[in-house]
Amino acid sequence: MIGAEPSEGTCEVEAGAHALRARLGKVRRKLWWVVCLTGLLYFVVCLLGFHVGTLVLDRTLELPRLFRAVVLLVTLCALVVLLVRRLFRPARDAAALSDDEAALYVERRFGLEEVLISAVQLARRPGGDGPHGAPVLIRCVVEKAVEQLERIDVREAVSSQRLLRLFGLAAAATAVVGVLVVTRPASAKIWWERNVLLSETPWPREVQIDVFFPPGRGGA
Numbered sequence: 630m631i632g633a634e635p636s637e638g639t640c641e642v643e644a645g646a647h648a649l650r651a652r653l654g655k656v657r658r659k660l661w662w663v664v665c666l667t668g669l670l671y672f673v674v675c676l677l678g679f680h681v682g683t684l685v686l687d688r689t690l691e692l693p694r695l696f697r698a699v700v701l702l703v704t705l706c707a708l709v710v711l712l713v714r715r716l717f718r719p720a721r722d723a724a725a726l727s728d729d730e731a732a733l734y735v736e737r738r739f740g741l742e743e744v745l746i747s748a749v750q751l752a753r754r755p756g757g758d759g760p761h762g763a764p765v766l767i768r769c770v771v772e773k774a775v776e777q778l779e780r781i782d783v784r785e786a787v788s789s790q791r792l793l794r795l796f797g798l799a800a801a802a803t804a805v806v807g808v809l810v811v812t813r814p815a816s817a818k819i820w821w822e823r824n825v826l827l828s829e830t831p832w833p834r835e836v837q838i839d840v841f842f843p844p845g846r847g848g849a
Contacts, residue, residue: 645771646752668716670795748774
């Protein structure tokens with residue numbers, strides 16, 4: 630009937646559906662943050678690895694300019710690919726994660742029954758259209774799903790272990806590079822000029838021999 634108010638059962642279903650969407654939204658937001666931070670940490674670790682690796686090689690072997698240019702080009706291309714695969718695409722996919730996909734993700738993570746995905750799908754038609762859309766059945770499924778979610782922290786569905794390991798690795802690499810830059814600023818400057826600007830600035834020699842001739846001997 631036009632203008633008819635929704636029934637009490639329909640209102641309860643809509644309230645339960647709102648609670649479901651809110652909790653699944655927490656999963657989506659945490660997943661987005663985790664993939665973004667993970668991608669950024671991968672980038673930082675690779676960038677610092679490039680710095681340390683090229684510093685050691687160039688300082689030891691004094692690599693020619695062409696070789697340093699090739700290494701720089703390959704590294705830049707690898708960093709761009711890494712950002713696309715580890716940051717931009719995962720962040721886009723996490724932001725576009727639907728309620729159905731988030732529900733399946735939570736079910737697999739906690740080993741739940743399929744009641745969660747059923748509740749999400751049935752809650753889209755709280756009026757009970759179709760043979761499987763009886764309001765009482767929908768309300769029971771939604772209430773069971775909400776009860777399951779209340780017993781768990783849905784944010785724990787997104788594992789942060791790899792993020793923490795990457796954070797530790799990035800922190801260690803940053804500390805190493807920071808110590809090198811602070812204790813040997815001249816070497817850091819030469820590395821920048823040779824491996825980024827591709828100049829021919831020479832590395833200082835570890836041993837320098839100075840020959841002095843007494844006046845009147847060996848001189849011109």
